[in-house]
Amino acid sequence: MQNLFRISERGHQLIIKAADDQTLTLTKYGEHLYDHLIIFAPGVDEFGGLINVKAITSFIDNGGNVLVTAGTRVGDALHDLAAENGFEFDENQTSVIDHLNYDTVLDEGDHTTIVADPSNLLSAPMIVGKTRQINPILFRGVALIADKANPLRLEILSASTTAYSFNPREKIEEVSF
Structure with a gap:
């Protein structure tokens, strides 16, 4: 949590939601709602709301930054996201x-x-x-x-x-x- 506070100290607004939250979305009316996405959900098999691998890849392709964390059990969603971006767990x-x-x-x-x-x-x-x-x-x-x-x-x-x-x-x- 300490590092999250450091992020907000640098002027970034933090919005924390569960990976399976049904209200998740990265865009509205074709515009990004965020500049950065941090995924602290290593075991997630499927994201909630309008978030999926295609949406995250589009976010990256349009200039968004993504930081992903993983453990010894990596869910299908992160395996797919990694593969889509040239990485393999x-x-x-x-x-x-x-x-x-x-x-x-x-x-x-x-x-x-x-x-x-x-x-x-x-x-x-x-x-x-x-x-x-x-x-x-x-x-x-x-x-x-x-x-x-x-x-x-x-x-x-x-x-x-x-x-x-x-x-x-x-x-x-x-x-x-």
Whole structure:
């Protein structure tokens, strides 16, 4: 919640609604109602109201900004939205695993609480700040792959070369990402 307050401190008006709210819409009379959309609903299978993948993609194509969060269970709606925009989430219940770069205090033994070095951040101070002044970043979640042919993609944080994606509760037969 603290980061949401920071957003409003920067002059943005926040409107918070459930992902399945039947009054959801991004446009009215062909005009965008918002400049930015933040989706904190990783498991949503279907949005409410007039929101769907086509509406969000149109919003993006017309200059809207979208930030999406995900966990180890990604709903159909976010899988479809990612695919439509040149990204692919790994399968549900998988996590990024790194046996060399994990937090020894917070991790529960499966090496999925990743300590990412700031050098793995996008080199864009206007977006991520000065990486020399940033502490290591904790990450726990699903892998996301970007289509390299997509010129509009921004890979904010990349995994170390020692990381892979798999279900930490299963025996590894084949690595998917």
